[in-house]
Each structure stands twice: as C-alpha cells, then as structure tokens.
Amino acid sequence: MAAALSERDVRAVRRRGKYLWLVLDDEESVVIHLGMSGQFRVGDQGVPGNPAHLRVEADLADGRTLQFFDQRTFGGWEFAALQEVDGELVPAPVAHIARDPFDPKFDPAAVARRVRAKRSAIKRVLLDQTVLSGVGNIYADESLWRARLHGEQPAAGLSPRKTAELLDALAVVLGESITEGGTSFDSLYVNVNGESGRFSDWLAVYGQEGKPCRRCGSAIRREAFMNRSSHYCPRCQRLP
DNA sequence: CAGTGGCCCTGTCTGC
C-alpha cells in the first residue's frame, strides 16, 4: 500500500455511514473504516497518539503527517475500485451500504417503508447498514429512548407515524452528537487534534444503568443484546 | 433469500 500510494493525489475524501474513502482517480479509492477504536491525527497538532497503536503514517505534500491509530484493530485501509451504485460512485466494499441520514438523497419515507417491511426487532433494523447507515449501538439506544420505543418491538408492527418519529429522533441524536464532538468516554476517543468529545454527558440511556430516566425518573435498565448491551427506560419504552 | 447469532480484536476493569 505504501508503494502504491506514494506520490498519489487524493482528489476527494468522501464518506457514507461509518465508511470513508479517499478518491484517487476515476477508478480507484482507498476505503477506510475506523472500526470501534480507529482514529486519525494530524501529526503536528494536539496530543500524540499511543505509538504502539500507530498503524498507518502518511507524509502529506504540505509537510504535515497524517496518522491512523487503532487500538482494537477492527479498523482498516484497503484499495477498492469505484463503481456506480444508485447514481453515485462508491467503492465496491461500500456498494451494499445504504445512505445515511445526512446524505442529501436520504429518503425518510422510503427508508420508513423498508423498516416496516422487516420481520425483525426494531433495534436490529436500526443497526442494519443495508437499510440505513451510520447507526451503531449507542445511537440506536438513544434514538429509541427519544421515540419511546422498546428495541425488541417488531419493526413490522410500527405505524407509519411512529416510524417517521423514530427517524426524526435519529436525525436529532446524530446531529447533536456531532455538535457535541462525538461520543467519548475516555482518552481513547479524540478528534484529529487530540480533543475529547463530551457527548457522553448528553446520553439519556446508554451507559446510564441504574440512573433515573430524564423523563419519568425510573431506573434505566441494561440488558444483554447480541454480545453487547441495550439500555432503555422500562417505563417510557414498553412493549405493546 | 431473509433473518440470526457467534466471533474477531485489545486493553481495562471487576470479582474471587
């Protein structure tokens, strides 16, 4: 990769959901995923990363250094051909990834129809990147709380109105998290300048087990879900 | 073909 990237121009940097990619020319790109602990740093600013977790280092033409750190190694870089999908040029590994809520062509009505056509629990559907992208465990829990929905509720049983409400809640949650600088619990999660986000102060249910619900005061519960956790308010978010 | 769940990884924390 180092040899192939040497002296190459990066014409654009694009993203969809949790994937981002560097456009090298009309045919080729480098697809990057942060996994759960990947992060970029511009080397001459902010707090230096842990050298043990430095995976990629690139010297930029302006003299700065771009570094990619990843502690838990779920992230990665790969070369990928660009291909046209639904009127958009995307790398092959991203072809199956649906548009995210910030995409100008994101169609809430169409996504709501797809959600309601799923024979699965609503939280699983929110995490399905082929339905809509950009939503992980934290934002799924937060948006379900906002929309007063239990994650185990069958997606097919949701009314069109409730589904629209959930997608609205999701857009608010994602928007506010970006404003707050992302979800960060410790020094592991920082932006390119080494600054930590404060979104965790803002979380209503995620990681709040035992604490009172902001709306009704009931103790927030945590349950095992797909080898991770679901957090919810037992009073505000009931199964019908 | 859609849906389900196990597993990959590393560092930190908890409980015995």
Place this chain on the structure above:
DNA sequence: TGCAGACAGGGCCACT
C-alpha cells in the same frame, strides 16, 4: 497479589 472473565462494538460469515 494474581488470575480469570466480562466488557466495549462494527461487520463478516456460517448457519437456520
């Protein structure tokens, strides 16, 4: 003090 096990979670893939 030391060690085992739980936990964090995005996405792939084998299985139903």
